[in-house]
Amino acid sequence: MTDQDRARIIRCDDLLEADVNGEIVALHVEKGQCYGMNAVASRVWALLAEPTSPEQICAQLSSEFDVDAETCQTDVAALLADFESEGLIKPAA
Known part of the structure; x- marks a missing residue:
């Protein structure tokens, strides 16, 4: 993981969601x-x-x-990349 990947992140608030x-x-x-998750x-x-x-x-x-x-790190990195490309997460303030 890069140093950027190690940064703290948070989800964006502009989604309506239901469980x-x-x-x-x-x-x-x-x-x-x-x-759908x-x-x-x-x-x-x-x-x-x-x-x-x-x-x-x-x-x-x-x-x-x-x-x-190792699997967890790979899968989480891919999921976070997907979330980021869709604008669903952002750097934490």
């Missing part, structure tokens, strides 16, 4: 875009409610799911 059977469905009203992505989304880092997310997920550290 549907343990998974998040979110709507970005301005973009007219709907996002599986259970793991929903958990990451919940963790992003407060400023956090990819390392902290992986530590939490590793304690909750059966995943090795």
Whole structure:
């Protein structure tokens, strides 16, 4: 991970969201875009409610799911890249 990846991040507030059977469905009203998140992505989304880092997310997920550290880091980095490209996360102030 780069130093930029280690920065604390937080989710953006401009989405409407609902929990549907343990998974998040979110709507970005301005973009007219709907996002469906599986259970793991929903958990990451919940963790992003407060400023956090990819390392902290992986530590939490590793304690909750059966995943090795390398896989977790790779998958979380990819998910956060997706969230960033969609404008769903931002650097924490």
